[in-house]
Amino acid sequence: MAAVFRLSLYLRELTEFQKAGVKTVSSLRLSTGLGLTDVRVRKDLAYFGQFGYPGVGYRVDELITELKRILGTDRVWDVVLIGCGNLGSALAAYKGFRRQGFRIVGVFDIDPKKVGRRVGELTIQPMEELSKTTARTGARVGIISVPADQAQKVADQLVAAGIRGILNFACTALATPANVVENSVNLAIRLEQLTFQLRSLVQDSGA
Amino acid sequence: MAAVFRLSLYLRELTEFQKAGVKTVSSLRLSTGLGLTDVRVRKDLAYFGQFGYPGVGYRVDELITELKRILGTDRVWDVVLIGCGNLGSALAAYKGFRRQGFRIVGVFDIDPKKVGRRVGELTIQPMEELSKTTARTGARVGIISVPADQAQKVADQLVAAGIRGILNFACTALATPANVVENSVNLAIRLEQLTFQLRSLVQDSGA
């Protein structure tokens, strides 16, 4: 559902309001900073329950709690990360994950030369230890940041190790069982979408 | 439009076919590996023109050329990158961009300690040199990988320097003029969407 994505946006915005000491917000106030309409905010929220108070708005603390519960971030999720190249190492160190309740509990690489090296507070493990680590930690989420030609194999290994949600940074589509959730972040494609829009905007080609 | 995103997928898949020496593909064959339907492929392509041959399919080389033209990747786009933390450095070194026709021609950071350090083949420049570099190179695309609280300021500087397309990795919404295209990649949100779906899938919370 499309609303779920926006729920995350609302949560961010609400956290800002909370920091600023704001106690209640109207749908209008919540929407403007995000470039949305007030109706859309209300429709999105109403879909999941009745959180607002007519004439008053939404209580910030309360709504944050509800949204976290809906999004599943009212608890800490343990995450394993496969592939410690430039991007993988950056993701392992990314503080934004921790801030939203995701804790990376294991980093892995197929390259023996990388095994044993430290990435942040963790030591790179060989792929053979994947199942052991997921079993020990109970991790259910995995991040793939390996080259495209290895991604499917890694995905299979993750699924075999009990991972049920995969965030994929490899530039390829993954085949996964129905009980596994996959979400791809394709960086080059994002730039292509940008240039598509730019073509109809920019006249001078800079040549 | 939603089809544009899939055009990029088709282009990837077609490139694979091309490597394998395949000369023509049907919409069905093009769709299966991507988990789509044949009708969707045909509708998407037909929206931009008549590229197929009834009874035959699509000529791989020809369609690749057309898609690149549509997406604007039939030429090289020069890109500047702002923010050389972990993520920024990884993006600067990311080979996938180069492969799709994006060339990073300048990397910048606000931190004086980072200025002068090398990232791949480039040297980190101070923000003051942004306009000069965009003017010299004709770059029209910028990547923002700075902390959220600095993102808007950087976006303003990019726009002032003539950048017309922004790929934003900061965890915040940007306000940009109408003649500037913005595209946000929010990593933490992607994980949140994953956990939302996982909640209705995973019963044992691993506790």
Add this chain to the structure above:
DNA sequence: GGATGTGAATGCATTCACAGCA
């Protein structure tokens, strides 16, 4: 009055069914 929540109407994307061409 000020705000939420929601049925009705609109618009967009996808799927279905099939005409038409090689």
Add this chain to the structure above:
DNA sequence: TGCTGTGAATGCATTCACATCC
């Protein structure tokens, strides 16, 4: 027969208009 291209039908998301409650 095999495959593309496309009008018609469906389904989903968004917007509009308004009933309702503090």
